[in-house]
Amino acid sequence: MNEPMTQTFQEAISLNEAASKGIERLRHPAWSTPMDHVQISIVDGKPAPWLRLYSPMNMRIFDRDPVELLATLNDISFDVRNMLPYTGPLPESEEYRAASAKALEATR
Numbered sequence: 001m002n003e004p005m006t007q008t009f010q011e012a013i014s015l016n017e018a019a020s021k022g023i024e025r026l027r028h029p030a031w032s033t034p035m036d037h038v039q040i041s042i043v044d045g046k047p048a049p050w051l052r053l054y055s056p057m058n059m060r061i062f063d064r065d066p067v068e069l070l071a072t073l074n075d076i077s078f079d080v081r082n083m084l085p086y087t088g089p090l091p092e093s094e095e096y097r098a099a100s101a102k103a104l105e106a107t108r
Helices: 015-020 059-062 094-105
Strands: 025-027 037-043 046-054 066-069
Touching: 015 037, 015 046, 059 094
Parallel strands: none
Antiparallel strands: 025 037, 037 046, 046 066
16 A cells, blocks of 8 residues: 655646656645546656546546546646645555545445
């Protein structure tokens, strides 16, 4: 299992910096659910204009996970240093699947 996220804003990077370092999964430290994160696609060392938002709540809200976002339509800056590398459970993990199932069960 991955270590809990203990990173701070001092370690924050931008989407452009993440792409140049090959870091595809990121999260914003203010997000309340620890498994919420985005995955960027890296094209020629730069982030593509779309993001995939992963969250255990996505199945409950959108009936799919991940949810794809066009960053240019969502006022997302690629140069602002406000993201952290995501080190939590991946969507394929038992822990993430259990959190998704729990979120879905809450709707019944």
